Amino acid sequence: MQKMKLVMVGNGMAGVRTLEELIKLEPDLYDITVFGSEPYPNYNRIMLSPVLAGEQGIQDIILNDLDWYKENNITLHLNKKVVKIDRKNKIVYAEDGTEAEYDRLLLATGSNPFMLPIPGNDLKGVIGYRDIQDTNAMIEAAAKYKHAVVIGGGLLGLEAANGLALRGMDVTVVHIMPWLMERQLDQSSARMLQKSLEDKGLKFLLEKQTQELAGDADGRVKAIRFKDGTEIPADLLVMAVGIRPNTALAESAGIHCNRGIVVNDTMQTYDPSIYAVGECVSHRGTAYGLVAPLFDMAKVCANHLARMGIARYQGSVTSTKLKVTGIDLFSAGDFSGGDATDEILMHDAAGGVYKKLVLKDDKLVGAVMYGDTKDGAWYFQLIRDGKNVADIRDHLMFGQSHLGNSGHQGQDLAAAMPDTMEVCGCNGVCKGTIVKSIKEKGLFTLEDVRKHTKASASCGSCTGLVEQILASTLGGAYAPQATTVKPMCGCTEHTHEEVRRTIRMEKLLSIPQAMKFLNWSTPNGCASCRPALNYYLLCAWPHEVQDDPQSRFINERAHGNIQKDGTFSVVPRMHGGITTPDQLRRIADVADKYKVPTVKVTGGQRIDLFGIKKEDLPSVWADLGMSSGYAYGKALRTVKTCVGSEWCRFGVQDSTQMGIDLEYALDHMWTPHKFKLAVSGCPRNCAEAAIKDVGIIGVESGWEIYVAGNGGIKTEVAQFLVKVKTKQEVMEYTLAFTQLYREEARYLDRTVHYVERVGIDYVKQQVVEDADNRKALYERLLYALKDAKNPWAKDSVNTREFEAITL
Amino acid sequence: MSNWKQVATLEDIPSLGSRVIKSAQGDIALFRTAENEVFALLDKCPHKGGHLSQGIVFGKKVACPMHNWHIQLEDGNAVAPDVGCARNFPVKLEGGAVYIELT
Ligand code: SRM
Ligand SMILES: Cc1cc2nc3c(=O)[nH]c(=O)nc-3n(C[C@H](O)[C@H](O)[C@H](O)COP(=O)(O)OP(=O)(O)OC[C@H]3O[C@@H](n4cnc5c(N)ncnc54)[C@H](O)[C@@H]3O)c2cc1C
Numbered sequence: 001m002q003k004m005k006l007v008m009v010g011n012g013m014a015g016v017r018t019l020e021e022l023i024k025l026e027p028d029l030y031d032i033t034v035f036g037s038e039p040y041p042n043y044n045r046i047m048l049s050p051v052l053a054g055e056q057g058i059q060d061i062i063l064n065d066l067d068w069y070k071e072n073n074i075t076l077h078l079n080k081k082v083v084k085i086d087r088k089n090k091i092v093y094a095e096d097g098t099e100a101e102y103d104r105l106l107l108a109t110g111s112n113p114f115m116l117p118i119p120g121n122d123l124k125g126v127i128g129y130r131d132i133q134d135t136n137a138m139i140e141a142a143a144k145y146k147h148a149v150v151i152g153g154g155l156l157g158l159e160a161a162n163g164l165a166l167r168g169m170d171v172t173v174v175h176i177m178p179w180l181m182e183r184q185l186d187q188s189s190a191r192m193l194q195k196s197l198e199d200k201g202l203k204f205l206l207e208k209q210t211q212e213l214a215g216d217a218d219g220r221v222k223a224i225r226f227k228d229g230t231e232i233p234a235d236l237l238v239m240a241v242g243i244r245p246n247t248a249l250a251e252s253a254g255i256h257c258n259r260g261i262v263v264n265d266t267m268q269t270y271d272p273s274i275y276a277v278g279e280c281v282s283h284r285g286t287a288y289g290l291v292a293p294l295f296d297m298a299k300v301c302a303n304h305l306a307r308m309g310i311a312r313y314q315g316s317v318t319s320t321k322l323k324v325t326g327i328d329l330f331s332a333g334d335f336s337g338g339d340a341t342d343e344i345l346m347h348d349a350a351g352g353v354y355k356k357l358v359l360k361d362d363k364l365v366g367a368v369m370y371g372d373t374k375d376g377a378w379y380f381q382l383i384r385d386g387k388n389v390a391d392i393r394d395h396l397m398f399g400q401s402h403l404g405n406s407g408h409q410g411q412d413l414a415a416a417m418p419d420t421m422e423v424c425g426c427n428g429v430c431k432g433t434i435v436k437s438i439k440e441k442g443l444f445t446l447e448d449v450r451k452h453t454k455a456s457a458s459c460g461s462c463t464g465l466v467e468q469i470l471a472s473t474l475g476g477a478y479a480p481q482a483t484t485v486k487p488m489c490g491c492t493e494h495t496h497e498e499v500r501r502t503i504r505m506e507k508l509l510s511i512p513q514a515m516k517f518l519n520w521s522t523p524n525g526c527a528s529c530r531p532a533l534n535y536y537l538l539c540a541w542p543h544e545v546q547d548d549p550q551s552r553f554i555n556e557r558a559h560g561n562i563q564k565d566g567t568f569s570v571v572p573r574m575h576g577g578i579t580t581p582d583q584l585r586r587i588a589d590v591a592d593k594y595k596v597p598t599v600k601v602t603g604g605q606r607i608d609l610f611g612i613k614k615e616d617l618p619s620v621w622a623d624l625g626m627s628s629g630y631a632y633g634k635a636l637r638t639v640k641t642c643v644g645s646e647w648c649r650f651g652v653q654d655s656t657q658m659g660i661d662l663e664y665a666l667d668h669m670w671t672p673h674k675f676k677l678a679v680s681g682c683p684r685n686c687a688e689a690a691i692k693d694v695g696i697i698g699v700e701s702g703w704e705i706y707v708a709g710n711g712g713i714k715t716e717v718a719q720f721l722v723k724v725k726t727k728q729e730v731m732e733y734t735l736a737f738t739q740l741y742r743e744e745a746r747y748l749d750r751t752v753h754y755v756e757r758v759g760i761d762y763v764k765q766q767v768v769e770d771a772d773n774r775k776a777l778y779e780r781l782l783y784a785l786k787d788a789k790n791p792w793a794k795d796s797v798n799t800r801e802f803e804a805i806t807l
Numbered sequence: 808m809s810n811w812k813q814v815a816t817l818e819d820i821p822s823l824g825s826r827v828i829k830s831a832q833g834d835i836a837l838f839r840t841a842e843n844e845v846f847a848l849l850d851k852c853p854h855k856g857g858h859l860s861q862g863i864v865f866g867k868k869v870a871c872p873m874h875n876w877h878i879q880l881e882d883g884n885a886v887a888p889d890v891g892c893a894r895n896f897p898v899k900l901e902g903g904a905v906y907i908e909l910t
């Protein structure tokens with residue numbers, strides 16, 4: 001079959017990203033031809049600032065080298081500007097006469113710097129700041145001349161000015177508005193920014209209107225004159241006063257433009273065979289000038305070019321961060337205030353910290369930060385998710401508590417870290433390595449950084465730091481994806497919630513059935529979606545869905561915990577931490593018989609036998625004659641108890657028995673992530689109930705129940721749910737909360753993540769206020785656990801594959 | 808000289824799963840995909856020696872159970888950006904019997 005022809009005009013960041021996304025979906029659908037008016041393959045335009053600042057070379061910022069085009073059979077015409085589109089015959093023509101036919105045309109022509117219409121704007125040495133050519137012109141000028149003037153005190157202007165200053169020029173920034181970056185900053189933060197830039201040697205002329213540029217005998221700029229009659233010398237003049245979508249080509253072909261090529265939510269122009277993405281586009285009246293939204297557009301456009309036809313672009317919220325080394329500035333959303341909005345403000349002039357949060361209807365709509373931007377990514381996420389923040393309003397200003405985050409010396413300010421300092425304690429990755437990878441490999445997302453550097457890829461406690469490093473290296477190009485629309489994994493477009501809902505509504509009963517119904521893009525998923533799907537199916541349809549061991553991590557297949565050397569550890573249950581001489585004797589016998597090298601008392605009140613060979617597991621289980629402790633599973637782990645009223649002189653409730661009862665009730669339960677309980681007999685809380693998924697504390701008049709605590713990567717104190725009187729009530733409330741978590745949490749979210757997402761008020765409403773709902777949840781969990789079997793019992797697990805084949 | 812040896816039947820290996828063969832050259836992981844293709848790799852992850860046989864099989868890849876590198880079953884190469892290679896052994900399937908060539 002003859003392939004369709006796709007022609008792309010504009011070889012920049014948005015266009016090439018669209019091709020990459022398209023090739024991922026449909027590598028063979030099109031013969032692709034690309035025209036680019038620059039002589040370079042696609043490069044990372046935003047890194048022109050570090051190039052100008054002398055932190056990087058041009059060769060470091062190429063994103064797709066010529067080999068990439070070759071490998072993907074793309075015909076590339078560099079240095080050829082397309083000047084005509086013949087829409088009737090579907091042919092495009094370049095300046096030099098090269099032509100190409102198309103079935104689909106993709107316009108990605110970017111934008112042009114706006115040059116002020118003043119006398120002298122055509123003199124030599126007057127340039128915009130857009131591409132490699134401009135950057136080289138600046139670098140050359142810096143070597144030869146002294147005085148540089150930048151018109152425009154926005155992001156681009158300041159980055160240009162900073163770079164030129166670093167190259168030894170005497171730089172003045174001229175700005176027409178009363179303060180810098182007026183579209184991103186309010187006056188206070190702008191003043192602080194100006195002060196730090198002045199400390200770096202930059203000069204500023206604010207509220208200055210330019211009259212004209214004066215030239216010398218050779219036609220090179222030599223001075224800039226203002227309306228107030230003053231003038232200053234200028235051997236290089238950079239105009240950074242804004243950009244204009246590059247619509248000339250589209251307009252000449254009669255395609256509807258209105259401050260940008262007008263597209264609908266599928267990135268299609270008014271001509272159905274022509275699509276457009278990037279800065280040249282006007283979508284719902286907005287033209288974007290940062291890469292994050294362009295990448296969203298690219299994804300949607302590729303989806304339609306690949307004829308999948310399901311994606312929609314609905315606009316983006318953007319954030320900005322100035323890429324000037326040593327300056328910490330972040331802004332996102334709408335912070336201009338106005339009616340119906342509230343502001344929370346913190347200003348520590350001496351400490352150099354300024355923070356402003358703007359709220360509307362209990363939602364965060366804007367944030368500006370100067371000096372301390374560590375919570376930028378978190379605020380941005382809240383803005384994008386449109387999350388109701390009423391619950392956390394009183395401490396919103398103090399950011400997402402990073403207290404208790406372990407593994408990087410308590411550091412939580414990326415800007416203050418030297419390059420040599422370790423960011424990721426699990427994989428030993430330093431800040432400098434991350435920054436270098438982001439710049440040179442063209443990384444844009446947290447996922448990219450995880451893949452390439454392994455930072456934040458293990459326990460995740462350094463994620464906040466890595467996000468800060470991304471944001472400060474990429475400027476507005478870093479946009480954490482709104483979690484509400486984030487697909488489960490690379491195999492699907494659907495979110496966890498959509499998948500769970502569909503499994504229930506359509507009564508899907510197996511992984512292949514679910515993948516088929518939901519249009520999975522891979523034949524049998526991946527190591528991340530299959531375990532999630534397996535759990536979602538089992539949770540939605542207990543007793544009807546068959547467990548799929550091949551979609552479980554090895555630990556849950558072998559019912560032991562895999563060790564570095566491939567052996568397993570075995571932890572039998574000791575309900576509530578209570579054991580007997582007989583159990584201890586059996587454990588000791590097993591340890592002797594199988595020559596167990598290490599016997600350890602765990603942090604969860606039971607005993608761990610390490611170093612057991614896989615093929616020995618079934619006989620170890622048989623000899624122990626105890627129930628599996630699920631120390632390996634996304635399942636009920638331990639119910640930690642204290643001594644309680646039976647022996648302890650302070651005890652007011654029988655916490656040990658309560659714990660034992662709970663552990664029996666919840667035994668064999670699978671959960672989205674591990675699930676831990678504790679019961680203490682009085683508020684001295686010796687069982688550490690305040691850091692458990694469910695923590696129960698006995699008081700004179702009954703029991704207090706706390707939920708969503710966590711003692712792991714990031715310590716989180718559990719939140720109060722309810723106080724009850726009887727043991728039966730403890731059982732009912734605990735199981736109801738557990739089932740709510742089982743039914744609604746995303747796979748691999750602990751209760752703390754789940755409750756943070758839905759809010760404790762929602763949980764209270766479901767479990768405490770609505771008695772019928774509580775009973776129903778409780779009953780559903782009892783039903784799911786009915787007849788559950790100990791996996792260590794004979795014949796519960798197919799152990800044939802445990803046996804090795806010997807030659 | 809060819810050195811094919813029957814080691815198992817297709818039924819011995821779970822679909823999207825694996826078995827371990829003990830051999831003079833070390834443990835070999837024998838994988839079966841959903842399409843009933845069979846592959847064999849040295850049971851040693853190029854990263855830090857994890858037992859690939861214990862990983863989750865998907866498409867024509869396996870995810871190492873230690874740190875989740877993805878290894879291609881056909882040639883043993885790690886999926887980019889990771890680099891490394893687990894030795895692979897030729898395998899053939901004849902009438903339900905699985906043969907492996909050991910050199
Ligand atoms: C055996 C034990 C350590 C010990 O010797 O005491 C242990 C061992 C492991 N823990 Fe743990 N944890 C053990 C108690 C804890 C505790 C304390 C507790 O439960 O009272 C915590 C903090 C409490 C909590 O979970 O909130 C704890 C927080 C973690 C975490 C971080 C979880 C989090 O959400 O932040 C991980 C990593 C993970 O699950 O992703 C982890 C993961 C692990 C793994 C399973 C790592 C792995 O995936 O292989 C360790 C297995 C070692 C091995 O080779 O077998 N372990 N781990 C403890 C088993 C308790 C038990 O009887 O079941
Ligand atoms: C110095 C600098 C710093 C920046 N910093 C950031 C930042 O920190 N964060 C951020 O998010 N964004 C930043 N940006 C903006 C970002 O680079 C752009 O949003 C992004 O590159 C736009 O992508 P695009 O594909 O739409 O356009 P471009 O990348 O400009 O690509 C368009 C291409 O089309 C070519 N072209 C145009 N017309 C034709 C034609 N008729 N025929 C053939 N080819 C044609 C152009 O030559 C160009 O190569 C920065 C920009 C600059 C210049």
Ligand code: SF4
Pocket residue numbers: none
């Ligand atoms: S047992 Fe837990 S804390 Fe100790 S090394 Fe393993 S994962 Fe880390």
Ligand code: FES
Pocket residue numbers: 852853854855856857871872873874875876
């Ligand atoms: S040993 Fe395989 S991923 Fe680390």
